[in-house]
Amino acid sequence: MPTVSVIIPTYNRADALPRAIDSALDQTLSDVEVIVVDDASTDDTASVVTAYDDPRVNYLVHETNRGGSAARNTGIADASGDYIALLDSDDEWAQTKLERQVETLERRSDEWVAAYCGTEILDDGDANPLVERAKTLLGDHGSREGAEGGEELVKEILMENLHTSAGSTLVVESEVVDRIDGFDESFDRYQDTEFLIRVLKQGKLAYVDEPLLRRYPSGGPSADTVRRANAHFLKTFAEEVVELETRGYDVTGTHQYALAAQYLREGRFDTGLSYLRAGATPAPAQLPGLVYSVARGVQSRMST
Structure with missing residues (x-):
């Protein structure tokens, strides 16, 4: 029985997939199994995975495309490790990631059931640093990483x-x-967040204060896709949302602001401004990102 079962769902990412698989196999904690779940890819994914001559790699294939949540569940059903580790097929781990997280959990009491780590977002090498800073301000909406705890x-x-x-x-x-x-297979977006919230209702989440995940630039979903997924997410946790809003936390407004930014980036200014008016008031640190969003929208409209 391996210590960690690594679940890598993938769909038509044959070019990026080896980076993810290699980073899972090259961990200093080598007692792992790597379960790649191919969600009915039509590219060279099969030849990429079957080329690995390593007994730790297990390749599972869906006959039809069922989505990321279903692919993760297929991997989980096949897993035999003490821990489940999630890895998107276009991301990459530092070599010590699993060792540091497992050590952290095993040093703590039984109420600590999960761990996450810091993230390094790798931008294009020729990107303008000022633009990348604006993107960061826009993308995190004043968010932070590093918090530990349970249901709170x-x-x-x-x-x-x-x-x-x-x-x-x-x-x-x-x-x-x-x-x-x-995973809840009704989610095609926000599935990781929905999953994590349910984990937090079972125990505490620890944090390893090191950038052990590397994320690469990739295109995101459309604003309409995010809107539909966001509505499903908030409906799923309606009880928690109502409870927070009765305590004065503007959960709905916060999500409307995020949707405004999405629509503005696409150049859909009427829709974006309507969400902006309905959303939470932006913090000063978010204004550069909002300006960047409008600029991207203008650029998008000029190019069409």
Whole structure:
């Protein structure tokens, strides 16, 4: 039985996938199994994975595309490790990631059931530093990483004050994953966040204060896709949202502001401004990101 089962769901990422697999196999904690779940890719994913001559690599294939949540559940059902570790197929781990997280959990009491770590976002080499700073300000909405705790962190997540990159940072005790029945397959976005909230209702989340995940630039979903996913997410946690808003936390407004930024970046200014008017008042630190969002929208409209 391996210590950690690494679940890598993938769909048409044959070019990036070896980076993720290699980083999982090259861990200083070598007692791992790497379960790659191919969600019906149509590129060279099969040849990429089957080229690995390593008994720790297990390749599972969906006959039809079922989405990331279903792919993760397929991997979880096949896993035999003491811990489940999640890794997106276009991300990469530092070599000590799993060792540091497992050590952290094993030093603590039984109430600590999961761990995440710091993230390094790798931008394009020729990117303008000022533009990248604006993107950062826009993307985190004043969020932070590094918080530890249990169910009290649900508020921070719903208010978008805490971003964990759970889809590639999270390590969770397998017993907990089984107890919460894995991922909710009705989610095609926000699935990692929804999963993490349910983990937090089972025990505490620890943090390893090192940038052990490397994320690369990639295109995101459309604003309409985010809007639909956001509505499903808030509906799922409606009880928690109502409770927080009765205490004065503007959960809905915070999410409307985030949607405004998405629509403004796409050059859909009427929709973006309507969400901005309905959303939470931006903090001063968020204004440069908002300006960047408008500039991206102008650029998008000029190019069409």
